[in-house]
Amino acid sequence: MVNCTQFRNFADASLHRTRFCLLQFYLLILCFANYSPSVDAFVFAPTSKSPGAVIFASLNHNHNQAIASSSSTTISVGTSVIGDDGTLPSSSSPSPTFSTAAEWHRDRRKAMIEKYGDQILPLERSTSSQNIGLPLLAITNLSLLSLSLFSGVNDLEVFEIFGLALFPGSMFSLWQLQILHDCLHGSLFDKNKQQLESSDATVQGSSNNGRSRKQLQNDVLFWGSMPSIFGYFLYLKYGHLTHHSNVGDPDRASLEKLFDSSQSNFEDGDVLFVAHRMKLKGGIGPTFELPFFREVPFLPEKITMSISKGGFDQWKIDSMESGNLPWNVAVFASSFLFERFMLLINDFVVAIAGRNFFFPNKPDSFHRECTEYARAASLVRATLLLIGGWKTLLFLYLSETLWSIPPHPASAMFVSNHPSAVDENTGDCVPSMSTYAGLWYSLFTLGTNYHCEHHDFPTIPFHKLHELRRIAPEFYRTGTEDDLLDVMKKSFTEPDYYACMDVHKLNTESA
Numbered sequence: 001m002v003n004c005t006q007f008r009n010f011a012d013a014s015l016h017r018t019r020f021c022l023l024q025f026y027l028l029i030l031c032f033a034n035y036s037p038s039v040d041a042f043v044f045a046p047t048s049k050s051p052g053a054v055i056f057a058s059l060n061h062n063h064n065q066a067i068a069s070s071s072s073t074t075i076s077v078g079t080s081v082i083g084d085d086g087t088l089p090s091s092s093s094p095s096p097t098f099s100t101a102a103e104w105h106r107d108r109r110k111a112m113i114e115k116y117g118d119q120i121l122p123l124e125r126s127t128s129s130q131n132i133g134l135p136l137l138a139i140t141n142l143s144l145l146s147l148s149l150f151s152g153v154n155d156l157e158v159f160e161i162f163g164l165a166l167f168p169g170s171m172f173s174l175w176q177l178q179i180l181h182d183c184l185h186g187s188l189f190d191k192n193k194q195q196l197e198s199s200d201a202t203v204q205g206s207s208n209n210g211r212s213r214k215q216l217q218n219d220v221l222f223w224g225s226m227p228s229i230f231g232y233f234l235y236l237k238y239g240h241l242t243h244h245s246n247v248g249d250p251d252r253a254s255l256e257k258l259f260d261s262s263q264s265n266f267e268d269g270d271v272l273f274v275a276h277r278m279k280l281k282g283g284i285g286p287t288f289e290l291p292f293f294r295e296v297p298f299l300p301e302k303i304t305m306s307i308s309k310g311g312f313d314q315w316k317i318d319s320m321e322s323g324n325l326p327w328n329v330a331v332f333a334s335s336f337l338f339e340r341f342m343l344l345i346n347d348f349v350v351a352i353a354g355r356n357f358f359f360p361n362k363p364d365s366f367h368r369e370c371t372e373y374a375r376a377a378s379l380v381r382a383t384l385l386l387i388g389g390w391k392t393l394l395f396l397y398l399s400e401t402l403w404s405i406p407p408h409p410a411s412a413m414f415v416s417n418h419p420s421a422v423d424e425n426t427g428d429c430v431p432s433m434s435t436y437a438g439l440w441y442s443l444f445t446l447g448t449n450y451h452c453e454h455h456d457f458p459t460i461p462f463h464k465l466h467e468l469r470r471i472a473p474e475f476y477r478t479g480t481e482d483d484l485l486d487v488m489k490k491s492f493t494e495p496d497y498y499a500c501m502d503v504h505k506l507n508t509e510s511a
């Protein structure tokens with residue numbers, strides 16, 4: 001016979017799970033209500049100025065001073081990175097030269113502009129994602145915050161948190177990255193307004209407007225990457241623009257170079273992710289000095305290690321045994337998840353010590369901004385921990401990592417975006433690849449799947465990249481039927497060199 005207490009517990013549990021399912025359904029409707037299913041791209045309902053624009057317009061004075069003191073990093077604003085001759089200079093590259101893969105994209109861009117410039121240049125110079133990106137960033141971050149607190153305050157079971165992080169948490173985290181990525185490339189805010197302000201500042205002999213916009217972009221990058229466990233700010237600020245100029249470079253795109261470098265910017269920030277799953281040239285890093293061992297015989301004075309390369313070395317890639325795929329995915333997931341957890345721990349170390357010990361040779365301006373971000377992010381995480389306990393952070397951790405790991409659909413475009421693919425028609429090496437799996441996939445990844453298009457035209461906003469396939473069809477693959485599982489299977493059974501790194505010359509004439 002069921003007593004009153006048992007019945008009450010059963011009713012409470014049923015109500016709890018009903019609320020959980022209703023929340024997931026509500027978020028699904030919220031995210032996709034404004035999308036049109038009529039095309040394999042993005043069609044958004046027009047929106048007015050977002051409250052998010054007001055929220056992110058609040059500038060922190062101390063943060064702005066730190067930004068002003070860091071002169072090595074430049075944020076590309078609107079069309080300022082596009083020359084009149086149609087060339088794309090690297091605004092933050094430490095070197096005036098481009099990698100072979102970057103030149104491949106530059107040559108494609110030049111050829112497309114020569115043929116379709118009247119259609120492409122307006123997209124590049126006039127369009128922005130402001131009316132879409134700003135409100136969507138506000139919704140995304142508020143959703144991540146709410147779901148994080150919901151997971152902790154309601155003491156969800158771990159499997160329930162996993163399901164909530166798998167969807168919609170992972171999607172929101174990817175959206176956060178993509179919108180901030182648009183901000184970095186100068187595509188989030190109105191480019192026409194930027195040009196007008198720049199002209200006014202020139203006439204008045206002042207550059208205050210330009211500086212204010214850079215400060216706003218930096219603040220959006222800084223605060224817009226929260227809440228998070230490890231966040232996207234440092235990668236975007238110091239590692240992404242150089243990725244466009246150094247992608248696949250056998251000398252600069254290496255772990256050893258990245259960790260030992262004395263410049264503010266990472267030579268190629270994507271190497272930090274790629275090392276988990278692709279072949280790289282050059283040495284590994286980071287290297288840690290061990291001064292307390294100097295007087296101890298037979299013990300090293302320094303040690304060099306790499307979680308990512310150590311994991312990749314355990315892959316089974318010398319034979320085509322049936323167990324290779326699950327083994328390689330498991331090893332990748334283990335090394336990736338462990339490294340992401342260590343980044344969380346490192347943030348607390350940086351917040352206390354005021355220095356990022358993984359990059360000992362970088363200038364003080366880099367360490368100051370690392371410290372500032374680590375302290376702000378750690379404060380947000382500590383607040384969530386106090387309110388909802390450790391499960392609030394577990395939700396954020398899973399949301400930020402699951403979209404990168406098979407069999408998550410977004411993993412397909414993440415693990416295959418810079419292969420050493422072979423063009424079936426020419427036999428040439430192709431260093432960048434997009435994933436075309438239909439409208440739902442473009443929405444789910446918020447256009448991150450158009451990766452080749454993005455490297456061809458970095459300042460075209462995410463919701464306009466699909467138009468390049470329509471304008472210049474001969475430069476891109478046709479169809480929308482990529483098999484996501486096949487893409488992931490190939491990446492984990494036959495890993496390539498990163499972005500044609502092992503190819504000395506790419507034939508761009510037939511691109």
